[in-house]
Amino acid sequence: MKRGSDRQTTLAGSVSLKGIGVHSGGPAEVALHPADAGTGIVFAVQHPETGRDIEIPAHWRAVTATSLCTVVGDPKAGGVSTVEHLMAALRGLGVDNAVVELDGPEMPIMDGSSAAFVAAIERVGLRTLSAARRYVRIKKTVRVDQGNAWCELRPFDGCRFDVTIDFDAEVIGRQRLVVDLTPDAFRSELSRARTFGSVQDVEKLWSMGFALGSSLENSVAISEGRVLNPEGTRWHDEFVRHKMLDAVGDLALAGLPFIGAYHSYKGGHRMNHAILVELFDKAGADAFEIVEGQFDRAPVMVSGGEHRPLMAAGQSAS
Template sequence: MKQTTLADQVVIEGIGVHQGRPARVVLHPAEAGSGITFLRTQLANGRERLIEARSHAVRDTQLCTVIGDDTGATVATIEHLMAALAGLGIDNVLVEVDGPEMPILDGSSRLFVEAIDQVGLRTLSAPRKVVKVLKPVRVEHGQSVVELLPRAEGFRLDVEIAFDSKVIGRQAFGIDLDPTAFRRDVAAARTFGFMRDVERLWKAGLALGASLENTIAVGEDAVVNPEGLRFPNEFVRHKLLDAIGDLSLAGYAIQGHYKAFCPGHKLNAMILDALFADRSAYALVETQRRPVRSAGELLQPAAAFAPDIN
């Protein structure tokens, strides 16, 4: 129950799915209590800016999650890396990126996980903290509904989607989040888009880097990618992956239950805003271990309080 960081730095390169521009990312080990912070380099006049990966830094949620600061510095499409870090239980990393968008890689979190596995993790001396959900919080937008509910321990996510497409249709999936479940059931699920939307997105300056190498292309009657799907329900698994990444912008792991129908980046940002707007809905809890006579160890939360964590 101690905080973690990377054992060494990790270098990742690729292109952004929306702007199609190359980006080089260096993941640096970071000190306990520093959380996940982005160092955006190669800005105008050689400037650099630090941007906290926190919900208050969200600047846009159209098709991806974008964080930024008051100077206009931004980093887009952070959710797949953030999901990898949260899924592996990594608390502290400095993410140095030299472009406006994170590389899409294969459209999932898998390659981020594999790169991190090359160096491994380091356990720090400071205890880990979690945001404990104390009472139900709910947001709605159109047909979409997202809830955060109290839970005795851990973080569970249950997601259901419904698309007017016979290729996708209605799908549901859920996991109790831990590194094993994330690696096995979620990390490899790729982002997806509809062929019918391609021209509209291009005209809007989006999806310029999308290809069959990094996106599931959904046609009228079938998936266009020649290799097909990695999971029969890969679409809902990717929505769950996005939720893990978006919700990690709480700044700490969450102890609670996320339930969602047709979620997206906008709804995920809204549910965090709703949670932190109500001081009685959450507490920041320092997790500890204490012995239990009959069954090894029990995770026991310390006294809770609700500081302004955003």
Template sequence: MKFSRQTTLWSQATVTGVGVHSGLPVSLTLGPAPVDAGFIFVRTGLDGPDREVQANAKSVIATAFATVIGDSEGPLVSTAEHVLAALRGMGVDNATIEVDGPEVPIMDGSASAFVAAIDQAGIVEQAARRRFIQVLKPIQVAIGDSFGELRPNSSGFRAEIEINFANPAIGRQNYIIDLNPQSFRRDIARARTFGCMNDVAQLWSAGFALGASFENSVVFDETRLLNSEGLRYSDECVRHKALDAVGDLALAGLPLLATFRSVRGGHKLNHAVLSALIADRSAWKIVEAEPVATARRPRVAAEIASGMLGGMIAPAFGPDVS
């Protein structure tokens, strides 16, 4: 692994955009957190005191069109998956995620703005060894014609994603990624959320997806892509599903040593597989990274994001299952 010790952010970085459903302005600030803290959402802008929720599988209260984090008082923040994917994908273990609205900002429909924010804040190693959840035996879940599983993989995390849409403009796509900061940044961080125009119209009429637009979503009609700029990857849709899976599985609380396979899946299936793993205590164990041979000084990420971080990131606004 790139780091044998846990990591956090060196400083804070803020992005500002709109909520995909409300269409209202929202700001998100990433910041440092102590050893073993994991990812902590802090909801500000409330009438009462700020609320904090640790991002884990038990804090998920909805998965219909996005991953929603909450507690006994109700929902805290929606569309958590993309910022969680950026943190996990870039190798951050502990961070605070402060949001002043009910949704993570939509940005450009991908995780790229959050990667830029992580670059701006910098990554620093901490004193404690990095810990992992090592999957020991296969865990499988089927929901209708969707299927997901976690299998042992002692070398790291791999995602094997298959989608199969009736819409011929999307169709069947497969993608495999062995996750590390380089592959995350290069191969899936820029993949945008996607959907079909008839789904968007239905959500608009119901008062949802008010912040969705061609600036933050890849949109298809019955036969073709409607975005004039085209796709960022020829298989951008399945890559975005891989991005979502990385974010949803970040709710394990620790990096997974496992291979995740998903067929016609989405947020609901991702959460169901993770929940099934956690419920079976014989299926996993916590392990620590091996110490490096020579001590290293804390390392701050060298790349700094340039220019404005504002813009717009969205959950899939169509049906969760492909």
């Protein structure tokens, strides 16, 4: 699998988006800014009480919750929730370095997909940097099982996502999708796939004070065996496409793109995070290596089993 460049990228300019937070229902704004090589993706927020500026690396060690969405940092001290759709857009389009500035604790949900983030990134374009791009190459299969659900990272000469979902709801049922991740494939096959859920589940979340911003404008709603959105679904299998979009965003929290294949059955945010913990914390130094270079030439190994997040100078991984 050939990449157009083995050098890191960033945004060619700054761009902002406004929307609402899917859980708070309140206004939410995000600005994306260029960053130097080696920065990675960093969230810049303010502490809700002290007003102190905080930087949170987009990294699996910073994840604090995965039940309803993916959260990085402590929400009570400037953490950020629902990062997966933006992270998917950044990884899908090949953005290595950016500062993501937020005005509150939630990313705007937009239409429930990555489409608005893709459009914003493409409005300003990308700039190629002088530093070599680095990758996490999977060297042996790593697996996580949770009941009858499972996920694996396997060796593969490219970046492949193979996702299967299996729901009792007849309108969803069992769906499988396999995509070799490239910017073109992400744009056309995944970026417009929206989040989804049953009306009964959303009503239960409302009663608990969650999903207050959820609506037909940002979710595919299912009730009594049918899709309630007047426009229907964007694909017949939009549900598995969105699950794959989530997986791309969640696995982007590895801090580097993968050379390998991700397979999941009945997965979700929790399992997507669990496979990163398994790979980097539990599987051992022979499970992966950090390499530089294009897939079509022999990569240069720059480290073995040790993996540290890319982040702004002066920031720690804790």
